[in-house]
Each structure stands twice: as structure tokens, then as C-alpha cells.
Amino acid sequence: MRALRWSLGGLLGLILLLLIAVAALLGTPAGSRAVLSWVPGLNVEGFDGHLAGGFSAKRLEWSDGATHLVLDQPQIEWSPACLLRMTLCLHKVVANEVLLTLPPSEPSESSGPIELPDLSLPLSLELGDIRIGRFLLDGQEQLRDAELAAHWDREGLHIDSVKLVREGLNLSLKGLLKPTQGWPLEAEGTLGLPAPGEKPWTLRLQASGELMGHLKLQAQSSGYLNGTLEGDLQPLAENLPATALVIADGFKADASLPDTLTLNQLRLNASGNLKDGYQLAGAAVLPAEQSPVVLTLRGRVDAQGADIAALDLSAAKDQRVALTGRLDWKDAFAANAQLDWLDFPWRRLYPAIDEPPVSVHTFKAEVSYSEGAYLGNFDGAFKGPAGDFTLASPVSGNLSEVFLPSLKLVAGQGKAEGHLKVGFADAVTWDAALGLSDLDPAYWLEEMPGRLGGPLRSKGSLKGEALNLDANLDLQGRLRGQPAIFKANAVAAGQAWKVDGLTLQLGDNRISGQAALDQRLSGRLDIALNRLGQLWPQLFGKVSGQLDLAGTLKAPQGQLKLDGQRVAYADQGLRTLDLTASLDAAQRGRVNLTAQGLRSGDTDFGVLKLDGSGDLKRQQLALNLQGKPVVLDLGLDGDWNGKDWRGRLAKGDIQSGGQDWRLQQPARLERLADGRINLGAHCWASGPASLCMEDQRLMPDPRLRMHLREFPLDSLARWLPEDFAWKGKLDGDVQLDLPGSGPNGSILINANDGTLRIKEQEEWVDFPYQRLQLESRLTPRRIDTNLQFQGDKLGSLQAQVQLDPRPKNKPVNGTFSLNGLDISLARPFAPMVETLKGHLNGSGQISGGLLAPRVDGELRLSDGEISGGDLPTRFEQLQVTARIAGEQVDLSGDWKAGENGNGSLSGRIAWASGLDVDVKLRGNRLPVTVEPYANLEVEPDLSVQMAGEKLAVSGSVQVPRGAITIRQLPPSTVKVSDDTVIVGAKQEPKSALALNMDIDVKVGSDKLTFSGFGLNAELAGQVHIGDNMDTRGELRLNNGRYRAYGQKLTIRRARLLFAGPIDQPFLDVEAIRKVDDVVAGLRLTGNAEQPRSEVFSEPAMSQQQALSYLVLGRPMSSGEDSNMLGEAALALGLAGSAPLTGEVAQRLGIQDFQLDTEGTGNSTSVVASGQLSDRLSLRYGVGVFEPANTIALRYLLSKKVYLEAASGLASSLDIFYKRDF
Secondary structure (H helix, E strand, C coil): CHHHHHHHHHHHHHHHHHHHHHHHHHCCHHHHHHHHHCCCCEEEECCEEECCCEEECCEEEEEECCEEEEEECCEEEEEHHHHHHCEEEEEEEEEEEEEEECCCCCCCCCCCCCCCCCCCCCCEEEEEEEEEEEEEECCEEEEEEEEEEEEECCCCEEEEEEEEEECCEEEEEEEEECCCCCCEEEEEEEEEECCCCCCCEEEEEEEEEECCCCEEEEEEEEECCCEEEEEEECCCCCCCCEEEEEEECCECCCCCCCHHHCEEEEEEEEEEECCCEEEEEEEEEECCCCCCEEEEEEEEECCCEEEEEEEEEEEECCEEEEEEEEEECCCCCEEEEEEEEECCCHHHCCCCCCCCCCEEEEEEEEEEEECCEEEEEEEEEEEECCEEEEEEEEEEEECCEEEEEEEEEEECCEEEEEEEEEEECCCEEEEEEEEEEEECHHHCCCCCCEEEEEEEEEEEEEECCEEEEEEEEEEEEEECCEEEEEEEEEEEEECEEEEEEEEEEECCEEEEEEEEEECEEEEEEEEEECCHHHCCCCEEEEEEEEEEEEECCCCEEEEEEEEEEEEEECCEEEEEEEEEEEECCCCCEEEEEEEEEEEECCEEEEEEEEEEEECCCEEEEEEEEECCCCEEEEEEEEEECCCCEEEEEEEEEEEECCEEEEECCCEEEEECCCCCEEECCEEEEECCEEEEECCEEEECCCEEEEEEEEEEHHHHHHHCCCCEEEECEEEEEEEEECCCCCCEEEEEEECCCEEEEEEECCEEEEEEECEEEEEEEECCCCEEEEEEEEECCCEEEEEEEEECCCCCCCEEEEEEEEEEEEHHHHHHHCCCCCEEEEEEEEEEEEEEECCCEEEEEEEEEEEEEEECCCCCECEEEEEEEEEEEECEEEEEEEEEECCCEEEEEEEEEECECECEEEEEEEEECEEEEECCCEEEEEEEEEEEEEECCEEEEEEEEEEEEEEEEECCCCHHHCCCCCCCCCCCCCCCCCCCCEEEEEEEEEEEEEEEEEEECCEEEEEEEEEEECHHHEEEEEEEEEEEEEEECCEEEEEEEEEEEEEEECCCCEEEEEEEEEECCEEEEEEEEEECCCCEEEEEEECCCCHHHHHHHHHCCCCCCCHHHHHHHHHHHHHHHHHHHHHHHHHHHHHCCCEEEEEEEECCHHHCEEEEEEECCCCEEEEEEEECCCCCEEEEEEEECCCCEEEEEEECCCCEEEEEECCCC
């Protein structure tokens, strides 16, 4: 028993001694170093601490054959006490860098899916601060800034936090992994991806499933790409089988791209495995202009490469572009591709580019690439302004050159054939040879039709500044109907070159010359452009001149002289041009330009003079413009030091619009070598007004600082209506920076305490206001604008708008309010309105985009009054409410007119997709005045509707009472035929608007009188106006009397029958005179434009006797009666010919032409009269029964006094005084 106790005591002591020894080794720095030194292949530098608690080192390196591990500045802290509760606690594991090098592995056959055993650790695990700065595997960075916090218990591995960064990727993850029964995993996190532009790209990830089975993946993408990802992955199965589905909408690869390249309804499927490859299938819709374009993708990708079975863009059945091919990357990169283009409307996807003159009909190309070399061919059919042409060639080359050995262009009967080779290795080399035969440039340039033929050859190289060249150009033919010659020979070798036989000729225009450099420079160019109109459409005039070259390449000399006469392009031109320029041996240059008769459209800018002189170090320039809209006198001078140009704006005088702005002191102006253009502080003054600028940078990233003070607003009078004036002063401040990132600064415009003036009946009425201010504050992300207007009598207007300048549509939002705003100020801007009164109240919100804003709110017009000579009726006590809802406004209102009239208005107007109108107009006893012809009462009940290009008006209009009195026809009653073309007048395009009408017009239900041309009657009837003014119905003249031939005739029957266009009624009129038992009368029938007239009688008798009863009231009995009847017949005939004679006279410059009869009996004559000018008139008479002619000129001295010279049987010169009684 004692031996047993001694044995147990000795064993315990041995264990205790062993524990003490282990503690001594691991718990002390010296013991820890000793233990580490016993590990084979381990080398530790700068060790500090102990293994039993925590330690750090400067460097820890371990090697085992080809495996190599390096830890840079590792720090490890753990707690041995945690072992007492069966837990391994790693509080801290940190390393700045971990480098792991593994031996190369031999490829092995797949042995099936990976099987993970169930794990049940005897100890729990707690991981605190785990951080690795960089992790490199075999020299390649795999992770950066990795952080881990986790713990392992009976449930499994709890991942509290994982953060990893690699090549722009940023992963944050947490979850639970159970190492039993298939290894279930539940995890979620976020993944940040690199994206172009300013928008971030974030994926919210979720994973659930088993590592040894199926793992479901879900991701929600936001920012750069808004969409979803759903997938199924078998991570440990053989060949990694997986499926994935990506769905997105409204995706645009770059913010600078147009909206037409947005991918809508994007759907991409992927399924497969590593052995068989992953099959890809996708589709999207691009919102191109006119109609969408469909994008489809079909292909396969595996570890060796990718097959593109189809990458198609389709706009229609016969409008597509398709790409197919194969990419290989197993051993070395290789590729082959085929492109097939058929009438694809690419501008519908990129409308910002102007329509080129040439469009692609078909284009097919094939190319293959392998080991740095490529081989292929292309064949295209194109459409140009003059017709179709083709271009084809094989293509070969490598990374240092490209070669087109057989380039062939065929355009109609013309062609061009040859070869082209370009190299870009050590030097740029080229070898080109083309032969042209009857080639028409109009296939590419519509303005240059013709034929050209001849050789074009060029061969050479350019290395540094050394040029070797041998070129020959010899093209001849006809262009724009004129003979054309283009010839030149050029040879260059190093610093010596020669251009000989240069001839460019088209019609009467010719440029010829030669030049050479062999130590000295010599050359001459003669310019004789005698008919510029032969060169280009809308180009006119003549330019001639000469250029002479001399000196050396380092010190060239030259003289240029150009003269031009009546040079113009379209509506811009000049009368004469004189340009001289010279550069002498001392490198002093001078330029003198004088352009007289400078004009643009209808604006005459007068004479422009420009004088410049200087050398490489110092220059000066004077610019003077003397014109009607502006007079300009500027002077600049400066110095150049080889890098920077520093000068000043020495003189400035600008006169325009009654203002005379003068520069108060010279301003610094410089252009620096880094591209900056700076303008120094200076001021301009015009009377009391001043415009001062601080130091500014004009380019790049402009920085503007400007201050305007006491600008007189009455100087704007020339741009305002004559009966509107604006008195006051305008102040403004601009502090604005315009970097590439967006604007930053403020703009303030202040015109407070001013007066708006309106001219009413030759007297000015003043409307003072107290506040008018516009202020904008700009930042790269937001622009705030505030407008304020306040006047005691004028009311107030306030608006606040915020704008985001970053997106393409420039979204805006804001508010506005009006309070008692007096609309009478708008009267001068409405010429047809004489009286405009009322007040506007309302408020609303502004949203949408800058180019398509949305307005929601309400406007109310109260106490309104609108009248004017050009308006048919008067609006009094006008009340209108407009409710605006985006792209629609609802209207409702009413008004009074005269003593008893009133009207109402209701409906809506929308413009979302074209103009859409639905408005109802009703009125009762509305007074309508058409000066000086009619005073009517009208009662409309109309509905006006418009949708697309169709306008529909329906309802009824009643004209129960009124009076129409016509003393003479207005000029508007004489119309020109619809198919008449006036030579020299601009033809306005006819509107395609269709007019649908359904209107019943009822006239004279009470009493509507008509008086004119000797006729007095009451008008009554009803007509229906249909589509395109097709009119059906009848108007009657009742109780009528007609005065003609000195007699009062009774209207027995008078009807206007409508059965077609409203301006072409049929007449059925009988005017009679009853003498005893005889009824004689005048009958009008037929179309109103060409009526038929006849004299009739009851009982029937000869036309002569019937006319005698009508005119004389008795049968014809003497020769004098015959003369009087002839006068009546003549007057009737002249009346019928009046439209034709009036038109002829107007063409001859005679206005208000009249053809009539004068006198009675034998003294009857035909008299023609008209106005030659406002004061001078002419009258010419021819006797009918007697050979007597009379001509008279009358000149109006004043309204009541005129002078008349007459010549006939007797001549006279008389002064007449006219007085009205």
C-alpha cells in the first residue's frame, strides 16, 4: 500500500513537473523561442511575447519543399484559460501580409463529387479579431483587407462577420454553417461591385441550402443595375452544375449613352456544367425611336472558350445585324467571327449623330485571329445620294500592320481598284495605289455630281520628323457640269521635299502652283476662283489672289493677297473683301482685312476691319466694325515667351441699342502653356451703367465673376412693342464656377422699384412695382431658382424651382403662386386687343423634366374684360378657372356681353399624345359687331373637339336679330383661286388638318335686316354646315326692296340655296316692277361665282320692251329711250366684268380700280378710274354715243383741297375745295 502511494505520488509529481516544464517553455519568451526553434523549416524574426497567451513577430517564414508560407508582422492573442471550459479562444489573429506558395499540381481525373465528413470538434471555437491586410497565392493577390469574426459551438460555425476586398469587389457576409448531414448553409450579405460613372453597384445576397447538395442563391441588384438574380448551384458536385436567371429593366451601360440604348425587359438564362459548358440565352428590348429594337443572345461558355451562336439586333423582319463566332482561350487566345448587316436603322438607337450621306444596305464580314495575326474579308453594299455602290476587299495583317490587297469600289458605271497597306511598328509606313474610272463623287457628296478618273498613288514613311514620300495624283473629268482637273506630284526625302505641277481646276476656278525645300524654301500659289457658284450650291462671288513663299524652314517668309467681290453663302455675304498678309525675314508678320457690305440675312453689319502685326515675341490686333446694329472697336496686344502668351485687352468700345459701352482700363488677357485662358479684372461703362468683372478663368473649368449696376431698362425699347415701356434700373451679379463636375455659384438679377408703362389713347399710364428679382444658386447636384414680382396695383408672382443637372432629363420640382396679377400689362403684346383687364390668382406645383415639365395647380381669372376692333364680341365680367393636371387643363368660365348677353365656357385641353380638345361654348344674346358691316345678336351652342389631326365642331348657332349694312365690299371679298401660284412668293405648306363639322345655323327667327347695294330686306332661313364646310340649306330675303336703274324694285323671291361649299351657293332671285298690268323684272340664277342674269316680263314681250318697263316704267317710244336703255345694259355688263378688269389693273400697279358709266342719254360714257398713289388718282372716260374722250389727273393737297388737271374737248387746271354737309 505504501508502495502504491509512493508510486501515485511520484506519478502526480511527474505530471506536475511536466506541466511546470510546459508552462516554463510556453509561458516565457525564452521558452517560446526554444519551442519555435524546434519546428523544422520555421524561421521567426523579432519574436515578442509567449506562446501561452499572446505573441507578435516582425516576420514568420516556413518552408517545406516547394511549399512556402510567409507572415508579415503577425500578432496572435489567445486565452489558455478557455481550455478549462473546453473552448479555444483566439482573441486576435492579425497579419499585414500573408504569402503562400504551393507546388504545381498535376491535373487529375475527376473522382466524382467531393464528400464532406460530419465534424464534431471536442472543443468549441471562438474567433475574435481576425484581420489580414493582403493574401497572395503564388504571387497573385487574392484578398485585401480581410476581416473575420466567428464562433463554433454545437450548432455549427456561426459567421458573425466576414469582410473581403479584391480588385474593386467588396464583400460583407454573415451566416451559419452546420458541418453535419449535408453541411447546411444559411448566409446573407452585400457585395459591392465596380461600376462606371457615379452610381454605385450593390448586390444584396442570400444563400440557403446544402454544400453537398443544392445551394439556392438570390441577389437583388441596385444602383448601376436594378434587377434580380436567382440561381441553383451544386458546389461540391462533379463539374459544378448550376442554373441562373438574371432579370432587369431600365439598364443603361453608361449614363452618357442616349436613352434609346436602355435595355428594357432584360432576361438572361444560364445552365450547364464545367464539362459540357454553360448554355446562355438572353433577350432585351431597346426603346429605339419610332419602334423598339429586339436584342437576342444564344451561346455556350466552358473552360476552353465560348461559342456565340447568335447575337442579333432586329428592328424588323428585314432590318437586322447579326454576329456569330468562337473564342478560344485554353492554350492561346484565338477567335473567329462573322458579321451580317441588313438595312439596320442604327440611328434609331443613336439619334444624336446626324444622318450621314451614305447608309449601309448590306455588309458581310469574316475575320479569324490566331497567334497575333488575323485574316478576313468584307463585302458591303451601300446607298449614297446618287445611288447604290459596293465596297469589298480581303484583309490580312498582324499587330504591326494591316493590308488590303484587293480593294474594289463599284459605283454605277464608275469604279476604283487598288491596294492599301499601313504599318505602325517602328515608323508609320504606307503604300497605297488606287485607279479611278468614271467615279461619281455624288455617291458620297450629293453636291458634287460628275465623273472622275485617273491614278492616285502614295508610298512613304514617317519616323519622328523624317518624312519619305513619293505621291502622284492625276484625276480628270467633270464635276457639277464643269471640266475638272486635280493634279499634283510630291517627293520628300528627309528635310528636302518638292511639290510640282499642282493644279486644282473646276470650271472657271483654278488654283495652281509649286513649292520646294532644299535648304531654302520657295513656292508660289495662284488663286483664281472666278465663279464660286460653280464650286458649291448657294456659294456666290469671286475670289482671286496669290501666295508667295521664301526663306528657310526655320525662318520662312511669305506674302498673301486675296481680293473678293460679292462673296456670299446662302443669306450671309459681303460686297468686297481685301486681305493682305506678310511675313518678312525678321519674322515680323502683318495681317490686314477689310470686308465691306457685311450682312447676315436682313441685318447689315457694315464694314469690318482687322489689323494685326507682330513677331514671335510680341503681337497686337485691332478690330473695328461699323454697322447699324452694333459698332465695335477693340484692341489687343501681348507677348509670347515660347510657352505662355500674356497680353491685355487694351481698348474696347461697343455701341448697340442706344448704349455706348467703353472699357475703363486695360484688362489682362493670357493663354498659358497648360491650356488656361485668364481674363483680368476690368470694367465697362455706359453713362451711369457699369459692368465690372473680377479676375476670371475662361478655360478650362471657367470661373466667372461679373457685376452689372444701373443698367437703364428703357434702352430695351427697340425690342418692346411701341405702346409698352419699361422704366427703371437693372442690377446683376454672377459668381459661377463651371468645372467638369458641374456648376457651382449663384446668379442674381435685380430690377426692383421700376415702372411698367402702357399707352392708352395717346396717353401713358404708369404701373409702378416694388420688387422684381430672379435668383439662382447652383451646385453640381442641384440648382435652386427663385422668381419674385410684387406691385401694389399689379399683384404678385412667386416661383421656386429646383433642378438636378446630372441626369439627362434634368428633373425639376417647385411651386408657383399668383396673387392679383394684373393682366392689363399684356395688352401691348396682343395687337388685336384694345382693352384687356383682369386679375390672375392661383398656385401650383412644377415637376417632371426640364424639357418636359409637369405643372399641377389652378389659375383663376376674375373681373376680366377683353375687347377690340378685331374681336367680334366683347367679354365683360369674365371669370375663368383653369385646373392644370400635368398634360391636361380643365376649363370653366362665364362672361357678360352688352346689356343682355352672357356666355359660358367649359371643357378640357390635353396634350399628352398630340393635341386633344373637348370644349363646349354656349351663349345667349351675345352682341357681335363686324365693323362697319354688321351688328348682330348671336346665340351659340357649340362643342369643339380635336383628336390627332381631326378637328370637329358640332352644335347650333342662332342669329335671331340684328342688322347688316354694307356700303362697299371689303378687299377680303375678292379672293384668289386656291390653285393660284404667286411667282416669287414663299409657298406655305397646306395644313393636313381635317375639319369635321355638324352645325345648324338658324337666321332671322326674330328680325335680321340686310341693307346694301340698293337692297333692303329681312334675312331668314336655316343651313347645316357639314364636314369641310359642306353646307346644305336655304337662306331667304323677305319683304325686300331693290334700287336699280334709278328705280325701287320689289323682291318677289330671293333665295340662296346651299348644296356644297359654303362659298358657292346657288341664287334664285327675282326683283320686279309692276306697271299697270305688266310685271317686268330682273332674274338671277345659277352659281354665285358665275350668276346668270336675264330681264323678263309678264306677259312675255321682247327683252327691249321688258327693259323699258323695268327702267322707264313705260314701253319704249323714242331714240332717247334707246340711249337710256343702252346705258342700263352697259352698266349691267360692266358690273359683270369688274373682277377681271380689277385684277388686270392691280397687276399694272393701279389700286382701287373701278369701271362704271357716267352721264345720261347721248352723253353716256364709260369711265375707268384708280389710285396711282395715296395722293394721285387717274380717271379716263370714253363716249359711248359721241366720240369724246376725257383724261384727268387729281392730286390731293389735303383732306379737303385737291388739284385736278383735265384734257378732252377742252383742257383745264382747277383747284377744288371739298366740304361735307
